[in-house]
Every structure is written in structure tokens, then in C-alpha cells.
Amino acid sequence: xxxxxxxxxxxxxxxxxxxxxxxxxxxxxxxxxxxxxxxxxxxxxxxxxxxxxxxxxxxxxxxxxxxxxxxxxxxxxxxxxxxxxxxxxxxxxxxxxxxxxxxxxxxxxxxxxxxxxxxxxxxxxxxxxxxxxxxxxxxxxxxxxxxxxxxxxxxxxxxxxxxxxxxxxxxxxxxxxxxxxxxxxxxxxxxxxxxxxxxxxxxxxxxxxxxxxxxxxxxxxxxxxxxxxxxxxxxxxxxxxxxxxxxxx
Amino acid sequence: xxxxxxxxxxxxxxxxxxxxxxxxxxxxxxxxxxxxxxxxxxxxxxxxxxxxxxxxxxxxxxxxxxxxxxxxxxxxxxxxxx
Amino acid sequence: xxxxxxxxxxxxxxxxxxxxxxxxxxxxxxxxxxxxxxxxxxxxxxxxxxxxxxxxxxxxxxxxxxxxxxxxxxxxxxxxxxxxxxxxxxxxxxxxxxxxxxxxxxxxxxxxxxxxxxxxxxxxxxxxxxxxxxxxxxxxxxxxxxxxxxxxxxxxxxxxxxxxxxxxxxxxxxxxxxxxxxxxxxxxxxxxxxxxxxxxxxxxxxxxxxxxxxxxxxxxxxxxxxxxxxxxxxx
Numbered sequence: 346x347x348x349x350x351x352x353x354x355x356x357x358x359x360x361x362x363x364x365x366x367x368x369x370x371x372x373x374x375x376x377x378x379x380x381x382x383x384x385x386x387x388x389x390x391x392x393x394x395x396x397x398x399x400x401x402x403x404x405x406x407x408x409x410x411x412x413x414x415x416x417x418x419x420x421x422x423x424x425x426x427x428x429x430x431x432x433x434x435x436x437x438x439x440x441x442x443x444x445x446x447x448x449x450x451x452x453x454x455x456x457x458x459x460x461x462x463x464x465x466x467x468x469x470x471x472x473x474x475x476x477x478x479x480x481x482x483x484x485x486x487x488x489x490x491x492x493x494x495x496x497x498x499x500x501x502x503x504x505x506x507x508x509x510x511x512x513x514x515x516x517x518x519x520x521x522x523x524x525x526x527x528x529x530x531x532x533x534x535x536x537x538x539x540x541x542x543x544x545x546x547x548x549x550x551x552x553x554x555x556x557x558x559x560x561x562x563x564x565x566x567x568x569x570x571x572x573x574x575x576x577x578x579x580x581x582x583x584x585x586x587x588x589x590x591x592x593x594x
Numbered sequence: 595x596x597x598x599x600x601x602x603x604x605x606x607x608x609x610x611x612x613x614x615x616x617x618x619x620x621x622x623x624x625x626x627x628x629x630x631x632x633x634x635x636x637x638x639x640x641x642x643x644x645x646x647x648x649x650x651x652x653x654x655x656x657x658x659x660x661x662x663x664x665x666x667x668x669x670x671x672x673x674x675x676x
Numbered sequence: 677x678x679x680x681x682x683x684x685x686x687x688x689x690x691x692x693x694x695x696x697x698x699x700x701x702x703x704x705x706x707x708x709x710x711x712x713x714x715x716x717x718x719x720x721x722x723x724x725x726x727x728x729x730x731x732x733x734x735x736x737x738x739x740x741x742x743x744x745x746x747x748x749x750x751x752x753x754x755x756x757x758x759x760x761x762x763x764x765x766x767x768x769x770x771x772x773x774x775x776x777x778x779x780x781x782x783x784x785x786x787x788x789x790x791x792x793x794x795x796x797x798x799x800x801x802x803x804x805x806x807x808x809x810x811x812x813x814x815x816x817x818x819x820x821x822x823x824x825x826x827x828x829x830x831x832x833x834x835x836x837x838x839x840x841x842x843x844x845x846x847x848x849x850x851x852x853x854x855x856x857x858x859x860x861x862x863x864x865x866x867x868x869x870x871x872x873x874x875x876x877x878x879x880x881x882x883x884x885x886x887x888x889x890x891x892x893x894x895x896x897x898x899x900x901x902x903x904x905x906x907x908x909x910x911x
Contacts (some may be wrong), residue, residue: 350710354702361698365691366683372739374778379738384782388744389772390650396752396769400744400783401646401790409787416791423798425804434812472649479745484794488653495661573794577658580801587666587808601825605696605712612700616707621715628719643743643781644733650793652739658816659797666804670811674713675818 351565353364405482406562412543413565414496414526417572422521424576428512431588450501458500465493473570477559483566492580503586512582512590515575522571529564597641598662604638619674621667693734700727714807714817718800727794729789736782744783750776 354378357402369376378384387404397403405413473486498506530541543561544554552560611634615627632655639648698722707720728802746752789887811817814825 347710350706351883353709354706358698360703362687362695365687365694365698368691370708370737371692371734372737373691374738374741376735378735378776378785379782383776384736384784385777387783388777388780389734391773392746392750392769394751398746398751399646400746400780401786404787405781405790416795419795420798423795423802427801430802430805430809434809438889453825480649481645484648485646485653488650488658488794492653492657492661495658498663573699576798580662580798581658581665584662584801584804584808585668587669587812602692602887605693609696609699609703612703615719615723616703616711616716621713624716624719628722631723634727635730638730639733639774642737643741643787644736644786645743645745647733647786647789647793650790654793655726659800660798661730662801662804663715663719666808669808670715670730670817674716676712676716 347360394555395562396555397559397562399477399479401480402476402482402562402566403575406565407541407543407558410530410543410565412531413569414523414541417523417526417569420576421523421572424519424579425516427580428516428588430582431583433588454500458496462493462496465496468488469493469570469574473566474563476566477562483569484573486566487570488577490570490574491577491581494574497579498578498581499586503582504591506578507582508588510575512579514584515579519572519575519579522568522575523570525571526565529561529568533561600604601638601641604634604641608634608638610629619676621670621672622664624674625660625667628663629656631657632659694731697727697731697734697759700730702722712819714810715804717819718803718807721803722796722800725792729792732785732789736785738778738781741779741781744781744786747779 373379387400387408391397391400391403391499395403395407397407423564469486469489472481472489473483476482476486494506494510497509520547529546531544532549533545534540535546536548543558545557546552546561547554547557550560608631609625611631615624615631618624618627632651636648636651636656638647639651704720704722704724704727708717708724711717711720720856750769750772807817810822816822816825
């Protein structure tokens with residue numbers, strides 16, 4: 346098996362190394378990917394279309410909003426699948442865990458976490474809301490928010506974290522995120538545009554079409570943040586306890 | 595030139611760390627080294643100008659995915675055969 | 677060896693970045709094929725994935741370009757601009773010139789890869805959950821042990837298959853598929869029975885441990901590793 350693997354890998358390596366010679370040189374501004382009209386359009390007219398300074402956020406939530414919506418759905422379905430794979434089913438009775446866990450939560454660790462967690466959560470909100478003008482957005486803010494709950498579970502135990510964010514509420518929040526995203530898309534459809542065409546939201550709200558796109562992007566990012574927060578915590582909770590949802594890491 | 599040297603250093607470290615994380619037998623150590631790999635990747639992306647991707651990798655790759663890997667190994671056998 | 681235009685110069689000097697991506701990709705591929713432990717295979721999969729993401733991000737790099745966030749002079753909002761550019765911002769945001777476009781890194785690969793990273797961790801979690809489920813069923817995540825146990829299970833099932841042959845499903849049309857269905861239905865039935873058993877059994881101990889942990893939290897009653905039983909799970 347190992348010999349076959351080495352042969353296959355070396356063969357593919359030779360082919361790829363041959364292909365590398367045809368790539369444009371490093372950082373070439375006239376490379377095909379950089380000189381394509383789509384990328385140039387995104388760079389040149391994002392400011393006019395949406396008034397968002399961060400082009401990545403604009404492309405993510407507006408120009409390619411349909412793509413991002415279904416990426417969020419993929420994250421949601423993955424979380425659902427993890428929980429449903431691990432829940433139920435026959436279990437082994439003899440479990441030889443090699444980690445020895447001190448059951449008592451440590452005083453210094455818990456008090457430090459007590460101080461840190463609010464800061465992490467405020468930072469997560471900042472990252473989410475400030476994603477238009479600086480690096481950040483729904484995915485990063487959501488993961489940071491989920492990490493704060495994971496930190497609670499790591500420093501106390503999983504029961505403490507699940508008391509604050511139960512698993513069924515996780516999935517309610519995750520589904521709510523997708524509903525927010527799709528709802529903004531549907532709302533712009535009912536106002537005469539196409540699905541996720543945020544400019545038509547200006548007909549219902551007292552803003553210019555550009556600012557409608559700006560603020561609809563914020564709403565969409567909040568939806569993404571909800572889903573990612575909940576799914577990251579659900580992932581950790583089920584994987585660390587093998588689906589039991591008690592005596593975890 | 596300085597930036598190129600930085601680039602080359604990180605790229606060679608990446609290869610070393612990737613091989614090391616597959617070579618180590620203890621799966622927890624392997625997961626932690628994989629976190630280091632993600633962090634180096636994040637530095638490389640920040641240097642390339644992809645700040646959003648670097649931020650995502652810092653939170654997801656170096657943060658959550660390491661924790662999730664260790665949480666899984668907690669429920670499995672810690673030692674790998676190879 | 678390193679003279680101008682030779683293949684080594686092209687690979688190792690001019691296109692070192694791309695060459696390292698190929699090496700990372702091959703490390704990941706090799707781990708996915710040759711490593712024995714499933715967790716190691718998954719780490720290999722992640723390395724493979726990051727190599728591809730690295731390639732995508734690097735085709736958006738432009739020499740001398742800045743990050744894809746508008747500089748103050750192109751900022752659509754006047755309040756973010758510095759004082760000397762205020763007069764330009766009053767007239768509203770404008771479409772950038774071609775020369776200005778080449779001053780920003782290409783944002784499109786970043787967007788594609790940003791979502792790929794988050795979906796990557798979700799799929800990694802899914803794969804790890806399948807690993808946990810395999811460990812629950814077979815007690816190992818090593819590939820060779822797993823194949824051995826699967827073979828044993830297959831031979832055991834084939835032995836049971838002959839015994840259960842007289843059981844016929846009324847709706848079966850083809851003999852062979854009907855028999856296979858009978859086996860599978862038998863298996864799932866026994867699984868279900870085991871589950872029900874387990875549920876009824878596990879309820880009372882769970883309550884007991886909870887009450888004990890609340891009354892006396894210091895005692896790590898369930899934490900102590902139990903003596904290992906050599907008996908395998910029967911199903």
C-alpha cells in the first residue's frame with residue numbers, strides 16, 4: 346500500500362511540477378486571474394454600487410450572495426449531521442479514555458475566563474458589525490462568538506456551557522440565521538427585484554439604494570453569524586462527549 | 595528582499611511542520627502541531643494581502659479546528675500506530 | 677544546474693511558492709493514501725485543502741498592490757477620508773480608473789476561499805463524527821484493524837445468512853435481494869432491540885451519577901478509567 350502511494354504521489358507530483366512551469370510569474374498584475382473583467386469590475390465599482398469600503402465583504406454578501414447563502418446552509422447541514430450521527434445508537438460499555446480529567450473546575454482558570462468571555466463576545470460583535478470597513482464579517486465574528494462558549498465549556502464543564510446555550514436552542518439559532526438571510530432575499534424579491542437584490546429594499550426603507558445594499562449586507566452577515574456561532578458550539582459539544590452531551594472534556 | 599526572505603522561511607517551515615504533524619504518533623501532539631501549521635498559513639496569507647482569509651484562518655483553523663480535533667481524540671485512543 | 681532558463685531555476689527560484697504548494701499537496705495526498713490512522717488521514721486531508729486554498733489566494737496577488745480595502749482617497753464615505761481628500765469625496769464615490777484598479781489585490785479568490793475555510797471546518801467535524809461512530813462500533817480507528825474486523829463481521833453474517841434462509845418476506849420479488857433484505861432487516865431489528873435495552877438500562881445509572889455528583893462533587897466517580905474488558909460488542 347505504501348509503495349503504491351509513493352508511486353502515485355510522485356507521478357502526480359511530476360505532472361503538477363510540469364504544470365507549474367506554465368503559471369504566470371509571481372505577483373504579475375497582468376495574470377489572467379487579475380486582469381479578468383469580473384475582478385476589475387468588483388474593484389472599480391464596489392464603492393459606487395454599495396458604498397462598502399471592504400471589497401471582500403461586498404463581494405461575499407452582495408455580488409455573490411447566493412453562493413454565501415448556500416455555504417451557510419452547508420455549515421448548518423454539517424452541524425445537523427454531526428449531532429444526528431453521534432446521538433443514539435449502540436455504545437461501547439468499556440471505554441478506555443487515556444485522558445485523566447480533573448473534575449473540579451480550577452479557581453484561577455474559571456475566574457480568568459469569567460473576565461475574558463465578555464471581552465471576546467464584544468469583540469465578536471465588533472468584528473461582525475465592523476466587517477464592512479475592516480477585515481471581518483459574519484463568519485469570523487460567528488466563530489469568535491462560538492469560541493467564547495467553547496471556552497466556557499473547557500474551563501468549567503460542558504454542563505455549564507449547555508445551561509447557557511442548550512443544544513436545541515443551538516439549532517433554533519442556526520435555523521434563524523438562515524431564515525434571516527433568506528428572508529432578506531425574499532423581501533427584496535417581494536419589493537420588485539430579484540432574489541437577494543438588495544437595492545430594491547430602498548423602496549420600503551427611507552434610504553438610497555446604495556445604503557440599502559450596505560445595510561442589507563449587515564443583516565445578511567448577522568444571519569451568517571448566528572448560524573456559524575451555533576454550529577461551532579454544537580460541533581464541539583457533540584464531538585467532545587461522543588454525542589452523550591454530558592461529562593465531556 | 596526582506597519580504598521574500600520571510601516568505602521563503604515560512605514556506606519551508608510549513609513543509610517541516612506538515613511532515614512533523616503526520617510523523618508524530620501521539621494524536622494530541624499531532625493536533626497541536628496542526629494548529630501551528632494553521633497559524634503559519636495565516637501569517638502567509640496576511641503577508642499576501644488576503645487579510646480576510648488570514649482572519650478566518652486564525653479563528654477557524656488555529657482556533658476551532660484544533661479544539662475540535664483534540665476533543666475528538668479525547669474520545670479515541672491517543673496513540674496512533676504510525 | 678542553476679543557469680538561466682533551466683527547469684530547476686524555473687521551479688526552485690522563480691516559482692518557489694507554487695512548487696511548495698505542490699509539495700504540501702503531495703504530503704496531504706500521501707497521508708490520505710498511506711497513513712493507517714483515520715485521524716492522521718483527516719489531518720492529511722486538511723493539509724491538502726489548505727494547499728489548494730493557498731494556491732487560490734496566491735493567484736490573486738499583484739506586485740505592489742495593497743489589501744482589498746479602499747484607501748482613504750477612494751473611500752466612499754467622506755468621514756473616513758483625510759482632510760485634504762474631502763473635496764474629492766463631496767462629489768460622491770466614483771468608478772476607479774484602470775491604473776487605480778491595479779493598486780488593489782484581486783478580492784475574488786479571497787471571497788471564494790473564505791467560505792471554503794469555514795465549510796472546511798464543518799466537513800472536518802462531520803468526518804471526525806464518523807470516526808467516533810466507527811470507534812464506537814469497532815473499537816479502533818486504525819485502518820488495518822478495521823479491515824480485519826470488517827472481514828470477521830462479514831464472515832459471521834454469511835454464517836447467519838444460511839440459517840435465516842427460510843425467513844421469507846412476502847413482498848420480495850427477487851430471491852437474492854429479498855434474502856439480503858431479510859438479513860438487513862433482521863440486523864436492524866436486533867439493533868433496535870439493543871437500543872431499547874440500552875435506553876432502559878442507562879436511565880437509572882445516569883440519574884444516580886448526577887445526584888451523587890451534585891451531593892459530593894469531589895468524587896470523580898465516573899472519571900476513573902475502568903478495567904478493560906476483553907469482550908467485544910455483540911451484534
